[in-house]
Amino acid sequence: MNWISNYVRPKINSLFSRREVPENLWTKCPECGTMLFHRELAENLNVCSNCQHHMPMTPRERFATLFDGGIYTEVEVPAPVADPLQFRDQKKYPDRMKAAQKATGEKEAMLVAEGEIGRTPIVAACQDFSFMAGSMGMYVGNAIIAAAERAVKLKRPLILFSAAGGARMQEGILSLMQMPRTTVAVEMLREAGLPYIVVLTHPTTGGVTASYAMLGDIHIAEPNALICFAGPRVIEQTIREKLPEGFQRAEYLLDHGMLDRVIARAQMRGELITIVRMLMGLTPVVAGDLPPPADVASLADQRATAATGEPAEIDETS
Structure with missing residues (x-):
């Protein structure tokens, strides 16, 4: 086993390529404690998908x-x-x-x-x-x-x-x-x-x-x-x-x-x-003829970007 190439180099690369995860990407439900991703929470109109608690x-x-x-x-x-x-x-x-x-x-x-x-x-x-x-x-x-x-x-x-x-x-x-x-x-x-x-x-x-x-x-x-x-x-x-x-x-x-x-x-x-x-x-x-409201998930991304200065999306493959 080559210790340098198999362990040290990947470890160094991971340290330099690691992306910081903004803290505001996840919200803890105050009622049931479930961790909710910001886009999913916004799409659900700030309602917990687990216990249906209505957040502000x-x-x-x-x-x-x-x-x-x-x-x-x-x-x-x-x-x-x-x-x-x-x-x-x-x-x-x-x-x-x-x-x-x-x-x-x-x-x-x-x-x-x-x-x-x-x-x-x-x-x-x-x-x-x-x-x-x-x-x-x-x-x-x-x-x-x-x-x-x-x-x-x-x-x-x-x-x-x-x-x-x-x-x-x-x-x-x-x-x-x-x-x-x-x-x-x-x-x-x-x-x-x-x-x-x-x-x-x-x-x-x-x-x-x-x-x-x-x-x-x-x-x-x-x-x-x-x-x-x-x-x-x-x-x-x-x-x-x-x-x-x-x-x-x-x-x-x-x-x-x-x-x-x-x-x-x-x-x-x-x-x-x-x-x-x-x-x-x-x-x-007629319900199907009504114009829709705004895309709330995109609004959640904008808030996360404004708070951190970085894009809110996470590259899950990195």
């Missing part, structure tokens, strides 16, 4: 899978006062905002857009839980008002995807004032005779649940989404009793009349098209 989606990911061809136009939202209370806890409020903007690549916790789903024009708003837990501040209030005004102007229905930990503490009473402001915005839609559909995703809690998230004409939730004002742990500690299994989860709320439907993410777009056209008095569409 950013507003841009959700809009790409909602609108025809993933094509939409952002609606401009007026910017509020940056730091009205000069709030500071462990960090200054502006510093927290900068950190959230850097981590998410977004200006704030809600994105508003207009486009078509199933050739049906709509306006959509979506909260980003990764941006300071999707907390409801003045910007979110402005975003909902902008979405409602745009929907009324264009005579389109409004679809809102909620995901929030509640009001934003750094804005104090100004954050709580968004509850009546958004209620007035919803009333604008009602007076115009336009549908307002809310899709509650995990988690939707606090002042968001106590205002615009529960004022829709139709309430839909994703499977096992936590939907509540005060969380189950707080309630258990207050009343000193064990809560029922699945308390405040989407299926429990459906059984008790708080929701109209619980729909898996893969069927959400089709259901929304059907509901919107029905509420707008339009004729049903």
Whole structure:
């Protein structure tokens, strides 16, 4: 046996030719622990293929899978006062905002857009839980008002995807004032005779649940989404009793009349098209004639490339 040619040289070659595998190519399901490849997870709309756990989606990911061809136009939202209370806890409020903007690549916790789903024009708003837990501040209030005004102007229905930990503490009473402001915005839609559909995703809690998230004409939730004002742990500690299994989860709320439907993410777009056209008095569409959404797997590759600076694909033959 030639030790140099059979062992040392292949070992050296493998060291120099080895490709680094980006860490963001795999995601561990928080529910069952299964390791999921990023392309397969994206193709399954961020739903675990093993246990069907619905993982978070950013507003841009959700809009790409909602609108025809993933094509939409952002609606401009007026910017509020940056730091009205000069709030500071462990960090200054502006510093927290900068950190959230850097981590998410977004200006704030809600994105508003207009486009078509199933050739049906709509306006959509979506909260980003990764941006300071999707907390409801003045910007979110402005975003909902902008979405409602745009929907009324264009005579389109409004679809809102909620995901929030509640009001934003750094804005104090100004954050709580968004509850009546958004209620007035919803009333604008009602007076115009336009549908307002809310899709509650995990988690939707606090002042968001106590205002615009529960004022829709139709309430839909994703499977096992936590939907509540005060969380189950707080309630258990207050009343000193064990809560029922699945308390405040989407299926429990459906059984008790708080929701109209619980729909898996893969069927959400089709259901929304059907509901919107029905509420707008339009004729049903033929399923095979609908334009498809964006290629979500390619979006996952773009995110992986942007994060690492290298192509996301792995050459399995190397």
